[in-house]
Amino acid sequence: MSVRNDRVYLIVVSVSALLVLGVLAASFVVYRRHDFPLLDFLALVLFLLVSCIVFMVVSYRKTRSVNELAHLHELMQYQRELDKIARRYRSLLEGAGNAVFVFNADTGLLVEVNRRGTELLGYSKEEMVTLKGKDLVPEEDQEKFSLLVLRVVRRGRGRADGIAFRRRGGDRFLGEVEARLIDLGDEKVVHATIRDITFKHRAEREMRQRNRELTSLVNIITRANQEMELETVLDVTLRETIEVFGVDGGGIHLRERDGSLRPAATCSVPDRLREALDAGADGGLLGRVAATRGPFALDDLAMEGGMAGLSDESAGWKGFAAVPLFAKNRVTGVMYLLNRQIRSFTDEELKLFFSIAGQMGIIIENARLFNELKWKSDELMGSFRLLEKSSHELALSQHRLRTNLTLVERANQELERIDRMKNNFLGMISHEFRTPLTSVISGTDFLRSSSSLAGDPDSRQVLDMIHEGGERLFEIVNDILKVARLEAKSATVTRRALHISQVFSQVVAKLEPLLAERSLRIVFNNLEGLPHCIGDQECFEEIFSELLENSVKFTPDGGTVIISARVVDRRALAPKREILARFNADFPSQIGDRCYLEVAVRDNGIGVSHDEQVKIFDKFYEIGDIRHHSSGKFKFQGKGTGLGLAIVKGMVEAHGGMVWVESPGVDPEARFGSAFLVLLPLEESLRTPVIPLAAPRDPLAGDIPGEGA
Incomplete structure (x- = not known):
């Protein structure tokens, strides 16, 4: 600012001098041409010089005052900057996390200390101003402190760990010191930072x-x-x-x-x-x-x-x-x-x-x-040596065992082949029997309807016997074909929603003449309020026809057959898990969360022994003595072919259910009776029961109405 004003002042003076010289030159020319008096000319010149000098003096003073004002403004700006820097330095000094001390390098006196420093040593600022750096260090660490000061003076900076400092109260602490020398021009100061490392030193020592x-x-x-x-x-x-x-x-x-x-x-x-x-x-x-x-x-x-x-x-x-x-x-x-x-x-x-x-x-x-x-290892080694002696015999035994297992496997394969041949043979024989049997039955029907035998009762009786035998043989052939189809899993099942009461109404209607002849009574319990099940109606009618025929065959005249049903799930069947596994090992694990309809057909006949309860569902298996069956004169008293329960088992399992029998045993006098139970799957949407589940109950518990003494 002052340099610029000086330049303006020189320019103004130069221009004024040139103007004065120009006026003097013009005056001299006029004086020479017009012959003015000399005194007038000198007076004019003197006036011009005085005016020029006055102008120059005024200009100089004005310019000088402007320069002084500008310089004063600059000094005020410098002072404000210095005040700002001082406040910033004080803020940094007081806000520092460590204790900061500033000493005069020549006298060793304390010049400045921040708040953390006074708190660390316990002195006030006024007290610390009178102290030197070595006054804060005990005698045993004076040498270490002096070496630090000497290092700072020579190298401009220094650092020391583990110097003991003495507080105002007399207690001591270990400090870590970092110091550097600062040249301020007119003096040199030492800027020192002290950190209390007492706990750090103790922790390191313990570590x-x-x-x-x-x-x-x-x-x-x-x-x-x-x-x-x-x-x-x-x-x-x-x-x-x-x-x-x-x-x-x-x-x-x-x-x-x-x-x-x-x-x-x-x-x-x-x-x-x-x-x-x-x-x-x-x-x-x-x-x-x-x-x-x-x-x-x-x-x-x-x-x-x-x-x-x-x-x-x-x-x-x-x-x-x-x-x-x-x-x-x-x-x-x-x-x-x-x-x-x-x-x-x-x-x-x-x-x-x-x-x-x-x-x-x-x-x-x-x-x-x-x-x-x-x-113990030594003992085991002794035992191992004894076992080692018999290892050869064990190897021979294993070889013989493998040989026997191979023979057994071959025998099983041969049995499976023979069983397939048997099934094929039975299927072929049954199929071949159907055609001639149809001819025999049709022929006897024709002859029986002819009027030519009306007067010959003996011939009529022979034709009736032939006709009944043909029908019986035709039923046996049909049963064999059904078993063959069920074993081959080729039986066709038409599934639709059925109510169990409708099935039993059809079955009982067919058996009504026989029931009336033998004075047998069928009692239904809890069939109306049940949900629909899924299955083939013809299969269901045949299943329960076989079961009712079996019960009628083993029920005395005047007895009662009880038919009941309930909805069950996994929880209700849990107490019978072992019983179900005897008849179908895979079924208990396949129940899941589905609901089933459990239908029970109970009689008070002679019963079934525990050893034969599973076998009666095998093909061609007959049990019991005919003397213990029935007093009736119809076909139900005969032993039959042993295919009925096998067909029932195959049809029920084809629907995704299972059948089993429960009986305390065989006793013709006590007549414990038997209960055949069938599980039929309900509709797919019934994952939980829609009616209260009946509590698990022994099918033969309680008295059967109409049972004799």
Whole structure:
């Protein structure tokens, strides 16, 4: 700003001088041409010079005042910047997380300190101004502080750890100092930052101590784990522990089965002292250590009661420390250390000793287990040698077993082939029988309807016998074909919604003449309120026709057959799981969350034995004695071909259900009766029952109406 004003001033003066010179030159020309008086000319010149001088003086003063104002403005701006910098410096100084001190490099006096510094040392700012840096350091650290100051003066910066500082109250702390020299022109100052590292130093020291302890512990455990013999493990452990603690001797006593402590390993311990340590009814000093289950130490062993009176050789031991050995929270022994000089074991040393003992208890227990395993291994090796002698015979037996299994497998394959041939043969025979049987039945029907035999009762009777035999044989052929189709899984099933009451109405209507002839009564329980099931109506009618015919055949004249039904699910069938598995091993695992209709057909006949309950559903199987069947004269009293229940089983399983029988046993006099139960799947949407489920009940429980005595 001032440089620009000076330039303007020079330009103005130069222009004014040129103007004056121009006026003088013009005046001189006029004077020469017009012959003005000389005095007038000189007066004009003098006037012009005075005017020029006055103008120049005024211009100079004005320009100088402008420059002074500009300079004053610049000084005020500089002062504001300095104030801002000072406030910023003070804010940084007070807001610093560490203690900051500024010392005069020449006098050593404190120039500046922040709030953290006064809090750290406990002095006020006024008190600290009168102090020097060395006044804050105790005598033993004066040399270290002086070396730091010398390093800062020579190199411009320095750093030192672990210098002790003294607070106003007298207590001390360890500080970490970072200092640097700052040249301010007219003076030099030292900017020092001090951090309290007392806790850090203590933590590092504890960490180093802990690392040394862990290293010692790992070394001991490693050396001990390298050996598996118990005596070697004890000796190695004891010597390593003695070396870690720098003592003169020690020992390990292990607990016996009777609870006493027995010396197992010693190092440099006299026999008499070793005996004195565990002497007494309570096991002596070592016994007390085992009882307290904690570390124990003495500075001077001779001061312990019971140690006085020993020989000079034994009395020379002073320092003593002992800890119990643990394995599975059980004291297995005691480990102790001895020193010839008075030795005060610190808490850290006792903790390390206790940690070593804890690990050694486990290692000793493992070594004991190893010895036991080794002994058992030797026994097993002896047994193995005995077994090895019979291995050849075992190999021969296995070879014979494999040979027999191969023969059995071939026999099973042959049986399966024969069974297929039998089924094919039966199917072929049944198919071939149908055509001639149809002709026989048709012919006898024609002859029976002819009037030519009206007067010949004998011929009529023969034709009736032929016709009935043909129909019976035709039914047998149809049953054989049904069984063949069911086994081949080629039977066609038309599924639709059916109500069980409709099925039984059709079946009972066909059996009504027979029931009336034998005075049999059929009772229906709980059929109307049931949901619909899914299946083929013709198959259902044939299933329950076979079951009713079977019940009628084994029910005495005047008896009662009870038909009942209920909705069941997995929970309701759970008590019968074992019974169901006898008749169909896969069905219990296939029930899932589906609901079924359980239909029961009960009679009070002679019953079925437990051994034959599963077999009666096999093809061509007949049970019982005909004397125990029925007193009727119709075909129901005959044994039949043994295909009826096999057809029932095949048809029910083709619908996704199952059939089984329950009976207490066979007794013609008591007439325990039988109950044939059928499970039929309900509609797919019925995953849970829509009516209250009936509680599981024994089908034969309670009296049957109409039953004789």
